[in-house]
Amino acid sequence: MGRYRVGLETRERILEATREVLVEEGVEGATLKVLTERAGVGAGSFYNLFDSKEAAILEVVREAIQAVDPDPGGLGEESPEDLVEAYIAFFTRDPIIARIYLQLAVGGGLTDERIAGRVLRSHRARAERFTAAIERSYPDAADPAGRAERLLAGLTGLAITRLLDPGLPFATHARQLRADVLENQG
């Protein structure tokens, strides 16, 4: 099905509206009526561009999950410090996508099998990346995979706490946590 330019633009407007609604209202608030009104399109246009409402939401989730683990170019060079800074930057620079990531992927992923699978896969990939970076920077550290797991878990937990309590000094805690986990009898 070839697409015209206007169609692709409308598609983008719908995705943007979906992002906004997910952030402000959550999954429950993302009804077709709300999405289409926000995007300024009729239901017919929506279904001309997406197979279902869920398809649009999953597209947004997919993008959010990808955004949390960007730039695979630096693979083999990056340090754990780089990765932690990237995580901090992700949450600081792009809080909307970050919120969607935690809200849908982490929260909703516990019930929805499809989302849970995606999140787990992305988690495993990230854990491997952290493990490799730790092995490079701290070759004598015992159990690098375990350290990676604990560091990642801590970052996720801090991110959630921060969403509940915006006053939390997220970056400071994240950096200190890296030191805690990596410099212990390292």
Added chain:
Amino acid sequence: MGRYRVGLETRERILEATREVLVEEGVEGATLKVLTERAGVGAGSFYNLFDSKEAAILEVVREAIQAVDPDPGGLGEESPEDLVEAYIAFFTRDPIIARIYLQLAVGGGLTDERIAGRVLRSHRARAERFTAAIERSYPDAADPAGRAERLLAGLTGLAITRLLDPGLPFATHARQLRADVLENQG
């Protein structure tokens, strides 16, 4: 409105059904039809005992949040190790309530103001308890409140990861994380 014994028993059956459904299907799956059929009651009986569907769900959430931080009797005696073990025990012994806690309270709490408030309050109380325990056991440790925050965040993150990946050695990681956070230049 005085209650008969049978009414209170029915109420308990409904709450139990709600717990089960929340665990198995999540909030989205908890429709009135599902809840009442599971509990074996008619809609009329449900609304004789609860003001709304949401009231029943919030009741379950309230209980789950309370269960994550039990036994305030030991206050002033407990060590950080005790608190970590209590958290491990909570997740190991009562995985159903634990799942509800994370699923609804942490996941749903990011959008629902009322739930978010409850979760934040319970988080603060727990953080204070951890801080006090750290000050007692590690009087020379710098920034005990920050350490408590990082330890709690890590435990939450590990719990989430474990729900996504049941193979995760949760207890081992949790204990090691305590050591990471508390014994660094302690």
Added chain:
DNA sequence: TACATATTGGAGTGCTTGCTCCAGTTATGC
């Protein structure tokens, strides 16, 4: 036993949901 009140199931209500259908309009390649 007689009475007031709580409990019961389920048919029915009004509303919202995701989605379809379609006639009219617009974009694009030749």
Added chain:
DNA sequence: GCATAACTGGAGCAAGCACTCCAATATGTA
């Protein structure tokens, strides 16, 4: 500028939703 295909909004649809209403029944009290 014509043919073809994509795009458009919105009326309409069946299904599902939370919830109400009520007549019949069970429960507890004096």
